[in-house]
Amino acid sequence: MIFNFLHMKKIVVLLFISISFFSCKQGGEEVVEDSHRADSLLKVINSPELAALNKKILETPDDANLYNERAKLYLKFRQLEDAINDSKRSLRMDSTNAAFYLTEADIFFAANETRNAKEVLENVVKKFPENTDGLLKLGELYYFVKQYENAFAQINQALKVNENLAKGYYLKGNIYKEIGDTGKAISSLETAIEQDNKNFGAFLDLGLIYGAKKNALAFEYYNNALNLNPASTEALYAKAKLYQDVGQFKEAIQGYEMVLKNDAAHTFSMYNLGAIEFGINKDPKKAIEHFTKAINADPKYAEAYYARGACYQELKDKSNAVADYNMCLQLKPNYEPAVDGLNSLGK
Numbered sequence: 001m002i003f004n005f006l007h008m009k010k011i012v013v014l015l016f017i018s019i020s021f022f023s024c025k026q027g028g029e030e031v032v033e034d035s036h037r038a039d040s041l042l043k044v045i046n047s048p049e050l051a052a053l054n055k056k057i058l059e060t061p062d063d064a065n066l067y068n069e070r071a072k073l074y075l076k077f078r079q080l081e082d083a084i085n086d087s088k089r090s091l092r093m094d095s096t097n098a099a100f101y102l103t104e105a106d107i108f109f110a111a112n113e114t115r116n117a118k119e120v121l122e123n124v125v126k127k128f129p130e131n132t133d134g135l136l137k138l139g140e141l142y143y144f145v146k147q148y149e150n151a152f153a154q155i156n157q158a159l160k161v162n163e164n165l166a167k168g169y170y171l172k173g174n175i176y177k178e179i180g181d182t183g184k185a186i187s188s189l190e191t192a193i194e195q196d197n198k199n200f201g202a203f204l205d206l207g208l209i210y211g212a213k214k215n216a217l218a219f220e221y222y223n224n225a226l227n228l229n230p231a232s233t234e235a236l237y238a239k240a241k242l243y244q245d246v247g248q249f250k251e252a253i254q255g256y257e258m259v260l261k262n263d264a265a266h267t268f269s270m271y272n273l274g275a276i277e278f279g280i281n282k283d284p285k286k287a288i289e290h291f292t293k294a295i296n297a298d299p300k301y302a303e304a305y306y307a308r309g310a311c312y313q314e315l316k317d318k319s320n321a322v323a324d325y326n327m328c329l330q331l332k333p334n335y336e337p338a339v340d341g342l343n344s345l346g347k
Helices: 005-016 029-045 048-059 064-076 080-093 098-110 114-127 132-144 148-161 166-179 182-195 200-212 217-228 233-245 249-262 267-279 284-297 302-314 318-331 336-344
Strands: none
Touching: 048 064, 064 080, 064 098, 080 098, 098 114, 098 132, 114 132, 132 148, 132 166, 148 166, 166 182, 166 200, 182 200, 200 217, 200 233, 217 233, 233 249, 233 267, 249 267, 267 284, 267 302, 284 302, 302 318, 302 336, 318 336
């Protein structure tokens, strides 16, 4: 089967687009969540930290700090009901401690109760107007719900109290990046690094900004991020993707393989390995292996079905190509490349 040039170009372009933020919900999501909750419960029950805290609480039951510490431990293990109970107990015992309110806000935020978190944080900044943690957390919450002006107001107030707050500049950098002001985003993130040269997030975000421009400076930022966290899947993947985008395919392959050593179910790395094999190495059989692995890891990965279908079409395996294009369209109706693929096969 000979593709016309336009159709082949569509396939190659599609295979090389960045899919970093693509995700699908699994049909068994609730079962997985229950499993995670049970696993967390088991970990907290067997936690030496919890045993030590319980012992201290038995010895000193009037120490509000201990209940706050236990609330944070429960939060760490996602036992949110126990966490909020201990948080409220610590506040009943001492309502003058700003840190206790901040713990309560963190728990509400983790429970996706943003309104309650906002009320708590507004109370904190009212009662403790120079508490920079409270100001930054409230700014972060406003950023989370995309109220950027309110976010800037809280963050700037915190920076008036202390101009050396790396987190404040980091948050501003993220807001500027989200609203499309790349220049101010870079400036704020660089200032965050000046204040804290171990700010992993700032290094990574700067890498992503420069990587989007295919600017080689991104590699320096990714390397700095990986020096701080060598096992970061996000940084490893971003670096490999940039190698792919700038045409350094050998390095890209090595990068994706490194990601898969850390995360054997990383579907985007599997997909992009398939893209390289098909689009660059002209090996559709090997590409099919990678796309199949991606589909096995995420059975609702529509683009992977399309890409595998294109490989089958190249191999003149019409039945499998049609099956994959149709499956892609079941998952993503009216997906134009799959429609084009079926049309080219007379289906």
